[in-house]
Amino acid sequence: MAVATATKSTGNRIARPRRNGLERQGRLAFWLLLPAFLAVFGVIVYPMFRTLLISLFEVKSAVATVTPFVGLDNYIQALSSSGFWSAMGRTLYFTLMSTSIELVVGLVIAWLLNARIRGRWLLRAIVVLPWALPTIVNAAMWKGIYNAQYGALNGLLSQVGLIDQYQTWLSDPFTALNFLIVADAWKTTPLVAFFLLAGLTAIPHELYEAARVDRAGWFRTFRSVTLPLLAPSIALVLVLRTVEAVKVFDIVYAMTRGGPANGTQTISYYTYVTAFSEQNYGLGSAISYLIVIVIIALSALYLRLLRRSEMSLL
Amino acid sequence: MNTNRAVRRSTAAVAAVASLVLTVTGCSVTGVTAGEGSAGDGTGTVNALFMKQAGYTEEDYAAIIEDFEAEHPDITVEPTFVSYEALHDKIVTSAPSGSYDVVLIDVIWPAEFASKGIIADLTDRFPAEWEDEMLPGVLPTAEYQDRYYGVPNGPATKFFYFNRDMVAAVGASEADLETWDGVLDVARRIKADGLSEYPIAWSWAQAEALICDYAQLLGAFGGEFTDDDGKLIINDEAGVAALEWMMATLEEGLSNPASTTFLEDDVSKAMAQGQTAFGLNWDSTLRDLQDPTISSISAGVLPTPVGPSGERPGVNGAMAYSIGANSKNQDAAWEFISYLTSREVQEQYIGAGLPNWTDSYSDEELVATNPEIFAVAEDAYDASIVRPAVPNYSSVSQIIQVELQRALLGEKSAQQALDDAVAAANESLEG
Known part of the structure; x- marks a missing residue:
């Protein structure tokens, strides 16, 4: 690493006279970026470093003075606890279901919004509304919709005669998890739709015309023109949404607080409970890093799949 | 290219300095230590953390604070309210910075908070006569290993x-x-x-x-x-x-x-x-x-x-007022807690909760203000079931x-x- 840097800088030093303007520009850019960098350092880099450090120690109080070094014990403890694995399992289910729903529904919405219809701008504005809601408001709203006593869902289903008495939607652990997924998907589908819409509008119209000339059907056009050209947008949205879904915390906190019977306790919520409710900061930090590893692995997988699909198209 | 190099070099420099700072100050892995609190000079702002649920309402607290500030012109009380479910974690996460001078704690937390250095030991401030004047069932609400870590906020069940x-x-x-x-x-x-x-x-x-x-x-x-x-x-x-x-x-x-x-x-x-x-x-x-x-x-x-x-x-669902261990204004905080839990104030807000003080229960005029609760209180506080008092x-x-x-x-x-x-x-x- 050091050798490479040295060689590079030597190379640059020779080129300096010609690139003096650029050098000055670079310096200016550095000073302009410095405040942002310091902010990022303060709220991301430093906490990440501190968390890594804490994950190697036994820290049982926010104001602990005795913090013995335990090496990788916290990681081993996390990986050997059943609570960790069941929370991870629930999180992966949440991620898989919510991103699938968002992708499919988002694609349909994007496709509809891309159609040349009158009042398209109004439709686009309406579709973005759920995304504009703060998660906490969204959670409170869905909590109201699912309410067992006066919820809109119970009202609707009983009025159309699908249920004869009000149901307690959030009292069964697995059902509650699924209802949480619906609430989350409702809010984030617009984001996915807009990403895909941007991708759709970027597809040159000539390609569709060419497809028409070749008498390609709707499905064939979608498979051979739309999907491949949309692939980068899909990959981007998948990575984004997967990372977000694995980290899901706020909607759980606001709607179910992990209950009933831990049925909606996702890995981030489990981390929070471990670190703050149970005051086991070392273990909580270790779990945070394990989450990071999962997220990096998933993202790498997506990107590799994308690259392979791009290669196969060439 | 040069831009990149300049940025990369400067980044490396900043990162190196930061690591150095961290290493030098990092004698504690969490970056904070207990015992940073101090008595203060008995004036200034007291930040208080309460809950919005059972007991005193936000309006009750606002009225109490107004009266307290009128009596103590040098002290200002800034209340913050969270739901009961968020209270524990809020106390814990704010402990290092000492943001709250007064915190409302539940009867199940003194062992945890005291043993982990989150709340201050108030035994030396606790007047000896209170031990005789408070209901025997209420007195130990915030007691841990024979030390007092808070002043009870009346019995609750x-x-x-x-x-x-x-x-x-x-x-x-x-x-x-x-x-x-x-x-x-x-x-x-x-x-x-x-x-x-x-x-x-x-x-x-x-x-x-x-x-x-x-x-x-x-x-x-x-x-x-x-x-x-x-x-x-x-x-x-x-x-x-x-x-x-x-x-x-x-x-x-x-x-x-x-x-x-x-x-x-x-x-x-x-x-x-x-x-x-x-x-x-x-x-x-x-x-x-x-x-x-x-x-x-x-x-x-x-x-x-x-x-x-x-x-x-x-x-036993009593609660108590404690002082954050890292609070820098503990004298003023104690002044406020003493006022908040005084017989006069507790009797004034009798609809929100019963008093700490044994004499209140034989005050016929007071009992007449909330007869239904006083009638059942006697039975209920006679025997109570306690949740494990463990850290x-x-x-x-x-x-x-x-x-x-x-x-x-x-x-x-x-x-x-x-x-x-x-x-x-x-x-x-x-x-």
């Missing part, structure tokens, strides 16, 4: 609330609600008459509220949380019987199935809207149920019903909450759930 009209409509009386068997009998009649689909509501969500309801039933069935050695024993006969009883009321449709998603506030709302006839709830609930802007029913209150053991211990109570409680819910949701038998809870909790107690 869950009482039995009922809808007078529904009970009268099925020809029952208060006497029929003396025992849990009697309650179930009246509930059956209310259900049969179609007055309420589910006559009893409980706060059985995955939260501390579930432990409080269970505690009271555990007591009614003659059980205890721990044995003399501090080991959890809720999987014994009484503990299992109490949980089986809870499950049976759900199965029979007497308890609202939504109870497993309810907190105390939901129970109070279900009662206020006339959807349910019975519910256990804290002392200040009567104030809400009798407030015509909130409640449409005529509510009555009784001590918690007697169970098969012939006993009716209420769960890792939060972990133990989480374990019990989840296992109780697994049984209530039909995933496990009562015996199995409690066996699992005891095994996991005792492991946590040792660890």
Whole structure:
């Protein structure tokens, strides 16, 4: 690493006279970026470093003075606890279901919004509304919709005669998890739709015309023109949404607080409970890093799949 | 290229300096230490953390603070309110910075907060005469290892609330609600008459509220949380019987199935809207149920019903005001706490909670202001059931909450759930 840097800088030093303007520009850019960098350092880099450090120690109080070094014990403890694995399992289910729903529904919405219809701008504005809601408001709203006593869902289903008495939607652990997924998907589908819409509008119209000339059907056009050209947008949205879904915390906190019977306790919520409710900061930090590893692995997988699909198209 | 290089080089430099700073200051891995608090000069701002739920309302606190500031012009009190469910974590996360001088703590937290250096030891400030003047059951609310870590905010337990009209409509009386068997009998009649689909509501969500309801039933069935050695024993006969009883009321449709998603506030709302006839709830609930802007029913209150053991211990749910260990204004904080818990203030806000002071209970004029609560208080505070006073109570409680819910949701038998809870909790107690 050091050798490479040295060689590079030597190379640059020779080129300096010609690139003096650029050098000055670079310096200016550095000073302009410095405040942002310091902010990022303060709220991301430093906490990440501190968390890594804490994950190697036994820290049982926010104001602990005795913090013995335990090496990788916290990681081993996390990986050997059943609570960790069941929370991870629930999180992966949440991620898989919510991103699938968002992708499919988002694609349909994007496709509809891309159609040349009158009042398209109004439709686009309406579709973005759920995304504009703060998660906490969204959670409170869905909590109201699912309410067992006066919820809109119970009202609707009983009025159309699908249920004869009000149901307690959030009292069964697995059902509650699924209802949480619906609430989350409702809010984030617009984001996915807009990403895909941007991708759709970027597809040159000539390609569709060419497809028409070749008498390609709707499905064939979608498979051979739309999907491949949309692939980068899909990959981007998948990575984004997967990372977000694995980290899901706020909607759980606001709607179910992990209950009933831990049925909606996702890995981030489990981390929070471990670190703050149970005051086991070392273990909580270790779990945070394990989450990071999962997220990096998933993202790498997506990107590799994308690259392979791009290669196969060439 | 050069831009990149410049940025990269500078980045490396900043990172190196930062690492150095971290290494130099990083004698503690968390970057903070306990014992940074100080007495202060008795003036300035006191930041106080309260909860918005049972007890004093935000308006009550605002009025108390106004009066206090009038008496102490050098001190300003800045209150912050969070829900009970967020209180513990807020206290813990704000502890290092000492942001809150006064914090309201629950009776289950002194062991944890004191042993972890989150709240200050107030024993030296605690006037000796208070030990004689306070109710003996209230005094130890914030006591840990013979030291005082807070000043109690009066006794608190869950009482039995009922809808007078529904009970009268099925020809029952208060006497029929003396025992849990009697309650179930009246509930059956209310259900049969179609007055309420589910006559009893409980706060059985995955939260501390579930432990409080269970505690009271555990007591009614003659059980205890721990044995003399501090080991959890809720999987014994009484503990299992109490949980089986809870499950049976759900199965029979007497308890609202939504109870497993309810907190105390939901129970109070279900009662206020006339959807349910019975519910256990804290002392200040009567104030809400009798407030015509909130409640449409005529509510009555009784001590918690007697169970098969012939006993009716209420769960000890008292709270206390403590001082953050890292607070830099502890003298002023103490001044405020002393005022807040004084006999005059507690008696003035009698509708929000009962006083600490023994003499208040023989003051006939005062008793006349809230006769229903005073009438049941005597019985309820006579014997109370306490939750384990251990430093890792939060972990133990989480374990019990989840296992109780697994049984209530039909995933496990009562015996199995409690066996699992005891095994996991005792492991946590040792660890």
